[in-house]
Amino acid sequence: MNCPVCEGEMERKKVSYAIEEVKLGRFKADVCSSCGEVFFTEEASDDIDRKAKEAGLWGLEKKGKIGYSGNSLVVRIPKKVAEFMKLKSSTEILIKPEGRKRLVIEVE
Numbered sequence: 092m093n094c095p096v097c098e099g100e101m102e103r104k105k106v107s108y109a110i111e112e113v114k115l116g117r118f119k120a121d122v123c124s125s126c127g128e129v130f131f132t133e134e135a136s137d138d139i140d141r142k143a144k145e146a147g148l149w150g151l152e153k154k155g156k157i158g159y160s161g162n163s164l165v166v167r168i169p170k171k172v173a174e175f176m177k178l179k180s181s182t183e184i185l186i187k188p189e190g191r192k193r194l195v196i197e198v199e
C-alpha cells in the first residue's frame with residue numbers, strides 16, 4: 092500500500108498515541124516514509140477506542156448550535172472531537188441525514 096496523501100512508501104510501525112496529552116500506548120500503524128502521515132490499522136483503532144474509554148477520555152459529545160456563514164449553515168466541531176478524529180480544515184467528509192433528527196458525518 093502506498094501513502095494516500097503523497098503516494099510514498101508506507102512502513103508498518105508501532106506509533107504512540109495520546110489524547111489531550113494522555114498517552115494511550117503504542118499501536119500498529121502504517122507510516123509514510125516520505126510525508127510522515129500515520130494511518131492506524133483497524134485493529135489499532137479499536138484498541139485506541141477501548142483504551143480511551145478506560146482512561147475516561149470518552150464522552151466527547153458536546154452541545155452546539157448551527158451557525159451561519161454566507162449562504163450556508165455551519166456546524167462547529169469542538170476541538171476535542173476534531174483532535175480525536177484527526178479532522179483538519181480540508182478533511183473530506185460525507186454528510187448524511189438519517190431522518191429528521193440525526194445527521195451523520197463520515198470521514199472519507
Ligand SMILES: [Zn+2]
Binds near residue numbers: 094095098127
Ligand atoms: Zn505520504
